[in-house]
Amino acid sequence: xxxxxxxxxxxxxxxxxxxxxxxxxxxxxxxxxxxxxxxxxxxxxxxxxxxxxxxxxxxxxxxxxxxxxxxxxxxxxxxxxxxxxxxxxxxxxxxxxxxxxxxxxxxxxxxxxxxxxxxxxxxxxxxxxxxxxxxxxxxxxxxxxxxxxxxxxxxxxxxxxxxxxxxxxxxxxxxxxxxxxxxxxxxxxxxxxxxxxxxxxxxxxxxxxxxxxxxxxxxxxxxxxxxxxxxxxxxxxxxxxxxxxxxxxxxxxxxxxxxxxxxxxxxxxxxxxxxxxxxxxxxxxxxxxxxxxx
Amino acid sequence: xxxxxxxxxxxxxxxxxxxxxxxxxxxxxxxxxxxxxxxxxxxxxxxxxxxxxxxxxxxxxxxxxxxxxxxxxxxxxxxxxxxxxxxxxxxxxxxxxxxxxxxxxxxxxxxxxxxxxxxxxxxxxxxxxxxxxxxxxxxxxxxxxxxxxxxxxxxxxxxxxxxxxxxxxxxxxxxxxxxxxxxxxxxxxxxxxxxxxxxxxxxxxxxxxxxxxxxxxxxxxxxxxxxxxxxxxxxxxxxxxxxxxxxxxx
Numbered sequence: 001x002x003x004x005x006x007x008x009x010x011x012x013x014x015x016x017x018x019x020x021x022x023x024x025x026x027x028x029x030x031x032x033x034x035x036x037x038x039x040x041x042x043x044x045x046x047x048x049x050x051x052x053x054x055x056x057x058x059x060x061x062x063x064x065x066x067x068x069x070x071x072x073x074x075x076x077x078x079x080x081x082x083x084x085x086x087x088x089x090x091x092x093x094x095x096x097x098x099x100x101x102x103x104x105x106x107x108x109x110x111x112x113x114x115x116x117x118x119x120x121x122x123x124x125x126x127x128x129x130x131x132x133x134x135x136x137x138x139x140x141x142x143x144x145x146x147x148x149x150x151x152x153x154x155x156x157x158x159x160x161x162x163x164x165x166x167x168x169x170x171x172x173x174x175x176x177x178x179x180x181x182x183x184x185x186x187x188x189x190x191x192x193x194x195x196x197x198x199x200x201x202x203x204x205x206x207x208x209x210x211x212x213x214x215x216x217x218x219x220x221x222x223x224x225x226x227x228x229x230x231x232x233x234x235x236x237x238x239x240x241x242x243x244x245x246x247x248x249x250x251x252x253x254x255x256x257x258x259x260x261x262x263x264x265x266x267x268x269x270x271x272x273x274x275x276x277x278x279x280x281x282x283x284x285x286x287x288x289x290x291x292x293x294x
Numbered sequence: 295x296x297x298x299x300x301x302x303x304x305x306x307x308x309x310x311x312x313x314x315x316x317x318x319x320x321x322x323x324x325x326x327x328x329x330x331x332x333x334x335x336x337x338x339x340x341x342x343x344x345x346x347x348x349x350x351x352x353x354x355x356x357x358x359x360x361x362x363x364x365x366x367x368x369x370x371x372x373x374x375x376x377x378x379x380x381x382x383x384x385x386x387x388x389x390x391x392x393x394x395x396x397x398x399x400x401x402x403x404x405x406x407x408x409x410x411x412x413x414x415x416x417x418x419x420x421x422x423x424x425x426x427x428x429x430x431x432x433x434x435x436x437x438x439x440x441x442x443x444x445x446x447x448x449x450x451x452x453x454x455x456x457x458x459x460x461x462x463x464x465x466x467x468x469x470x471x472x473x474x475x476x477x478x479x480x481x482x483x484x485x486x487x488x489x490x491x492x493x494x495x496x497x498x499x500x501x502x503x504x505x506x507x508x509x510x511x512x513x514x515x516x517x518x519x520x521x522x523x524x525x526x527x528x529x530x531x532x533x534x535x536x537x538x539x540x541x542x543x544x
Contacts, residue, residue, distance in 0.1 A: 037391075041392055042433065043432070043433035043434055043435070044434060044435075045432075045433075045434075045435045064391075065391065070308070070311060071306065071307040071308035071311060072308060100311060101391070102315070102391075103308065103311040103312040103314075103315050104308075104312065105312065105315075105389065106312065106315035106316060106319055106387055106388065106389060107315075107388055107389050107390050107391050108315055108318055108319065108352045108388060109352065109355060109356065109388060109390075109391040110348070110351065110352040110355065112314070112318075112348070115307065120307065123307075147344040147345075147347050147348045147351075148340060148341055148344035148345050148348060149341070150340075151338075151339030151340060152339075213347065215347060215350075217343050217346060217347075218343050218344075218347060219343065222344070222347060224351065
């Protein structure tokens with residue numbers, strides 16, 4: 001049983017640009033994912049719109065402003081604001097990206113990867129423990145899509161994530177689109193990545209659709225995580241693999257561009273729900289077979 | 295140790311993050327054609343092509359925020375857009391994720407630029423000021439229902455705290471009203487930008503000089519009786535309240 005019901009809840013990330021449409025179409029979604037930073041720094045009207053949804057639909061909390069990977073102490077004032085938003089949303093979990101976005105004097109407002117080393121993992125582990133002590137709901141880390149690698153990286157993506165999650169007890173918000181893109185862009189096997197995750201570690205899932213980018217200075221096209229197009233079938237196939245091994249609480253469609261393509265959004269929701277339902281059916285059938293054999 | 299020998303210490307992760315962001319926000323990474331290694335220290339070993347792609351993505355996202363705040367300013371910049379953006383990137387790297395902070399950074403940059411060389415068209419500064427005010431209003435805005443105001447001696451009022459008054463050298467309302475062929479007229483005018491009651495979007499309208507003078511005085515709650523019985527005062531108060539320029543309580 002998840003906090004949302006017997007099966008993974010399916011929803012979208014709330015975006016104020018289509019807030020009216022979202023409120024008029026709540027019946028299509030089991031839950032919404034709220035970006036806590038929109039409640040903290042996007043102004044009173046956006047925050048009010050979001051908080052008015054409390055009690056109408058369950059919401060989980062997601063962050064983009066922590067920059068946990070910046071090699072400076074965690075911003076405690078920011079964490080306290082997050083804690084307050086999480087409480088108001090009655091969110092059952094709070095997630096953030098395993099990434100950095102800024103350093104003193106610069107803020108790229110874009111998620112950047114970290115060197116995948118044990119030393120960096122140690123620093124993240126202590127920050128996660130601090131976050132867990134201040135935010136009274138389970139903390140989840142999200143895998144990002146990345147375009148470049150740090151030359152000193154010595155671990156694979158999954159080794160780095162597993163080490164941090166194992167040492168802290170943090171769950172994983174698995175972005176299957178990011179996994180799909182990274183596997184394509186950096187040439188690794190996404191199914192092997194999924195197989196190397198401990199069972200049960202995936203608590204939430206993101207899916208989205210991106211674009212292919214071709215530039216004259218790139219040796220080959222890159223897939224970019226633009227959250228702008230329908231979810232590719234390849235990403236949904238990875239979702240099947242996830243659902244076969246894990247029981248996430250939610251599967252969230254992320255959409256940040258071409259937001260007025262409502263038919264595409266609802267079509268993606270139906271496609272995701274079909275995969276979730278099929279996995280539920282498969283898991284129920286497997287449980288019945290096990291019970292019968294006992 | 296020989297005097298010309300330096301001890302090379304490994305750079306801290308923080309220093310390398312700072313250097314990386316410095317490069318990713320540089321004009322060289324965003325616009326550069328060169329495949330040479332960046333001059334920023336501590337970036338040896340990185341593959342430059344994906345770094346440049348990252349820089350361009352981040353720049354495009356930042357400019358989307360800024361253009362969304364200044365749509366008419368960018369339209370009026372016309373053929374100067376590319377030069378202005380390049381110079382802006384070189385002078386003002388991204389320091390904040392928020393839309394309003396990036397908008398303010400751009401506004402400060404173009405104002406400084408226009409101090410040195412007046413803009414074309416000459417009313418561009420007024421348009422940019424108005425668009426910055428409207429962006430702030432969109433962020434601060436709380437919905438207010440339209441309420442009929444019955445003026446009378448029992449009411450109190452003050453200037454609406456969110457209304458922004460813009461002394462302009464041009465009457466730029468045609469730019470925002472979208473009238474075909476109407477060019478802004480050169481005349482000193484005070485424009486007000488605010489979200490009218492019952493509306494969700496900022497509007498721009500003229501405030502006549504005497505009314506502006508009155509509104510400036512109404513910083514604190516004021517009794518109707520304090521303004522005396524001048525003819526037309528009740529109508530003016532009602533009109534200002536209906537436009538959202540006055541907050542009124544009984």
